Amino acid sequence: MDFGQLQPGAHIRGLDTGGIAEIIQVRSFGPDALNLVFRVNGKIGERLLYRGDEIPFKLVQPGRAYAFDADGALLRLVSEAWRLRLAHLFDPYLAITLSRIEALPHQITAVYGAMLPRQPLRFLLADDPGAGKTVMAGLLIKELLIRGDLERCLIVAPGSLVEQWQEELAEKFALSFDLLTRDQVENSVTGNPFAERNRFILRCQVVRRHWRNQGFRRPVS
Template structure:
C-alpha cells in the first residue's frame, strides 16, 4: 500500500528503497518535507537515505512498525510526567495548596477556603473577618488551589495603593505566585496593547483604577478574569443622602470589574457601617 513519509515507523518493513527488496526501518526522522531514514537490508546491513516527497509513490508498506518507541528525550518525559503529577495532585491531596505553600494555616482559614469558597464555582463571596484573621492567606490559598486544579489562569487583585506591594510580596514569599503591579510604566510599555490582556496575574491599585475610565474600558475589552479579589472592599461602598442614591467612583469601578469576572471575592473587616441601606446597596453591587 502507498504511504507518506510520516508513516515510516521503526520496525516497519518497506519496499521501494532498494528495488523490490523489503527492508526493515531502524529510525525515521522528519526534517521538514524530507525524512532521514536508517534501515537494514535483507542481509542485515545498516544503510541510510534521505527521502523526499517524490519518493513516496515508490514506497509500499509490507508490515507495520511500532507507533511508539523508547527513543524519546527522557528529560522531557520526566518534565511532562511531573507536570501531570502536580496538575492532578489535588485528586490525591485535597489540601495540596496548603502542603505546597510556606504557611501554617489556622482552622478557620482552612474552613473558609475548602468548605465554603472552593465548592462554590462560579463564586461571589464576601469574606468579612476580623483584622489580623489572615484574609490574605485565605485569598492566596484560593488562588493557588484554583491554579493547581486548572480552573484559573487569569486573576486580578484590586487593593488600596498602600497594600498593593504587600500583596505582591506575600503571594510571592508564601505561595510562589508571581503577580505584577499595574503601574504607569507597565501601561506605557504595552503601547497600543492592553495590559489586562497581556498579563494574566495582576495587582491594580484601587484608586488608580477607579479614577481612570479608559483603564476600566480596556479591562472590559480584555478576556474575562477567572477570579477578581477586592481587598478593603468596603471602600467601594455607596451612600444614601436624603433618600438619594450616591454611588462613588470606587463603587462604579467595582461593579464594572465584578461583572467581568467568573469568580469574585470581596474582602473587608468592616462590611457594615451601621446603615442598612448602604450595606444592602453594597451587597447588591457584589451580587
C-alpha cells in the first residue's frame, strides 16, 4: 500500500498483530514519518511509522479525509454559538435588538457613533440629567460583551444609586452585576472577587474611604 493511504478511517491489516486496525488519528512529522493512533478489537494503540514501513501492510478499507459521523446535536450547538458570536457583524445594533429598551437617537449616536469606534476606548459621558446615561452605559457594556471585547467590568456609582444601576442593567439588558462589598472581598476564596465573578458594582464612597486609608488626599488648590 501507499504511505499516503494511511488516513483516519482506513482499515489496515498488518499494522498490529491483534487484527485489522482502524486508524483514528494521524500526525505527520515531516514527509517521511507518521504517528498513528488506531483501534484494534476495541483497544487503542499507537505507533510511529517511517516511509517504507507500510510496504507489508494491506489496505482493507480506505479512509476518508473528512468524517461526517459526529453528533448532530453537538454540531448544531456549536454552529449556533458561532452564529451568535458573529451576529454583530450582520446586525450593527445587536445590543439594542437583544435589550428591552427603546433607544433614542442621541443614545444610539453616543454609543455606536462616538464610543465604540474609539481605540483605546476612553470616553467621558457628561449628559444632562434624564438623558439616559444608564441606558447608554448598559448598551456599551452589552455590545462589548457580545463582541468579545469585554470580560470584566466594574461600575463605580454613588451609594444611593448602586441598587438602581443593578436593577436597570438586569431588567433592561439582562446583565447580572453583584454589589462589591468589604464582606465579599474578605469572604472571597482567593482574596480577589474578580477571580470568581466578572461583573461588580461598587459604591464610590468605598473607593474614597480606601484611598484615604492608603494615605491619599485630595489636592489643595
